[in-house]
Amino acid sequence: MRLAFNESELAFQREVRDWIAANMPPEVAEESRRSRASHVSKERLVQWQKKLAGRGWLCPNWPQEYGGPGWNSTQKFIFEMEMARADSPYLSSFSIKMVAPVLMKFGSEAQKKRFLPKIAAAEELWCQGYSEPGSGSDLASLRTKAELHGDHYLVNGQKIWTTNAHWADWIFCLVRTSNEGKRQEGISFLLIDMKSPGIKVDPIYLVDGTRTPMRHEVNQVFFTDVKVPVENRVGEENKGWTYAKYLLEFERGGQAFGPRLRKAFRHLKELAHTQLDAGEPLSADPKWREKVAALEMEIDAIEMNEMMFYSSLKTGDAPGNMGSVVKMRGTEVGQKVTELAVEAVGWYGTPFTELRNYDSNVVPVGGEYVDDVSPRYFNTRKTTIYGGSSEVQRNVLAKAMLGL
Ligand SMILES: Cc1cc2nc3c(=O)[nH]c(=O)nc-3n(C[C@H](O)[C@H](O)[C@H](O)COP(=O)(O)OP(=O)(O)OC[C@H]3O[C@@H](n4cnc5c(N)ncnc54)[C@H](O)[C@@H]3O)c2cc1C
Known part of the structure; x- marks a missing residue:
């Protein structure tokens, strides 16, 4: 297996790096770094x-006919690497990596024409309305109801943990359209305009302490007699589970963890140089060095797995359950990085359980970026829960790969 990039890949990497450096507004990078x-x-x-x-680089995974750049898997990986390197914020994956592939595969021509160009032009943002109270891992138990009334559905119910619902233009929702037969056979996939009368969005404030309006991430979304035109149903009625599962494959396998982990790891090492332990930099402590090594x-192993994942896509093989492996280990190791960062800054981290405004001029005691450490630690607890918790991924892998 050859893991180094060849000449043309290195040239592509330079092109991407230079373009990002010249075009990413500095305030975007700074806010992302501070978040x-x-x-x-x-x-x-x-x-x-x-x-x-x-x-033309917003949707790297899209086919060219819908506005994708036509990159191969290695180029997509290089792009992710360079975005992480430059501190790019995460792009709207709900729009680009989740609802878009579902529309491409299962949507009507009218839906593709209406929604895909708006996503590709960054004119509309989406959120994901899957989870409900009591229906997270056990998603098929969802109860939000959609009743057909002539040319529209009336939707009633509640979604929870809906990331970015407070700013999204549209939500893709799983709704119950039948109580007959197996639970999975009574679910439909609806596209709902967030401006529809009857939708109420309430914020949920997390343990990472961001209590300011519009800086929070997750919400509850309530639907009361929300009218949704039948033409906003994707595919067939009661077949939504098939489309939902297809989307989950992208949710689990669609991220490149390695580049972001590598970046966070470099940051951790810099932090350890600045933190003193009995007058010596923490980075000189053999016990610390052992943990960091x-x-x-672990990061090397994830990167290796990811490269195998990408190269299997390149040669046309199905990646199988690699998406689950990478999601599970990528998020768990990501949490470990934040745990070691908390250990590194010690008590200097404790005053900052809330994130400072990215443009705040308060100088933290204990060094630059010490204030990010606790909020980041708390925030990343979520990563082993959403998109299928680590326990659920282990169940999937135990069945599919180990035959248990
Ligand atoms: C910050 C955040 C953002 C989110 N964003 C979104 C979003 O945008 N849209 C959306 O639809 N959802 C979103 N979610 C919801 C997320 O997908 C669910 O929280 C997740 O699926 C877990 O479901 P649950 O919360 O109902 O917990 P439960 O399913 O009740 O799980 C509780 C615990 O039991 C374990 N468990 C459950 N079932 C099993 C099993 N069979 N075997 C072993 N262990 C099991 C779980 O691993 C977990 O530890 C988000 C969640 C969080 C925390």
Whole structure:
């Protein structure tokens, strides 16, 4: 197996690096660097997504017929690497990596024409309405009801943990359209305009302490007699589970963890140089070095798995359950990086359980970026829960790969 990039790949890497350096607004990078997990305000996200859209690079995984750049798997990986390297915020994966592939595969021609160009131009943002209270891992138990009344559905119920619902233009929702037969056979997939009368969005404030309106991430969404035109149903009625599962494959396998982990790891090592333990930099402590070395090996292993994942896509083989492996280990190792960062800054981290405004001029005691450490640690607890918890991924792998 050859893991180094060849000449043309290196040239592509330089092109991407140079373009990002010249085009990413510095305020976007700074806000992303200062945020809990490379998330920025809607205004900054749209600003950056529009720049990428103008270059044709907003949707790297899309086929060219829908506006994708026509890159191969290695180029897509290089792009992710360079975005992480430059502190790009995460792009709207709900729009680009989740609902879009479902529309391409199962949507009507009218739906493709209506929605895909708006995503590619960064003009509309989406959120994901799957989970409900009591229906997370056990998603098929969902109860939000959609009743057919002539040319429209009336939707009633509640979604929860809906990331970015407070700024999204549209939500893709799983709804119950039948109680007959198996639970999975009574679910439909609806596209709902967030401006529809009857939708109410309430914020949920997380343990990472972001209590300011519009800086929070997750919400509850309530639907009361929300009218949704039948033409906004994707595919057939009661076949939504098939489309939902297809989307989950992208949710689990669609991220490149290695580049972001590598970046966070470099940051951790810099932090350890600045933190003193009995007058010596923490980075000189043999026990610390042992932990950091073990972590680096885990990151190497993830990167190796990811490259195998990408190269299997390149040769046309199905990646199988690699998406689950990478999601599970990528998020767990990501959490470990934040745990070691908390250990490194010690008590200097404790005053900052809330994130400072990215443009705040308060100088933290204990060094630059010490204030990010606790909010980041708290925020990343979510990563082993959403998109299928680690326990659920282990169940999937135990069945599919170990035959248990
Ligand atoms: C920050 C955040 C953002 C989110 N964003 C979104 C979003 O945008 N849209 C959306 O639809 N959802 C979103 N979610 C919801 C997320 O997908 C669910 O929280 C997740 O599926 C877990 O479901 P649950 O919360 O109901 O917990 P439960 O399913 O009740 O799980 C509780 C615990 O039991 C374990 N468990 C459950 N079943 C099994 C099993 N069979 N075997 C072993 N262990 C099991 C779980 O691993 C977990 O530890 C988000 C969640 C969080 C925390």
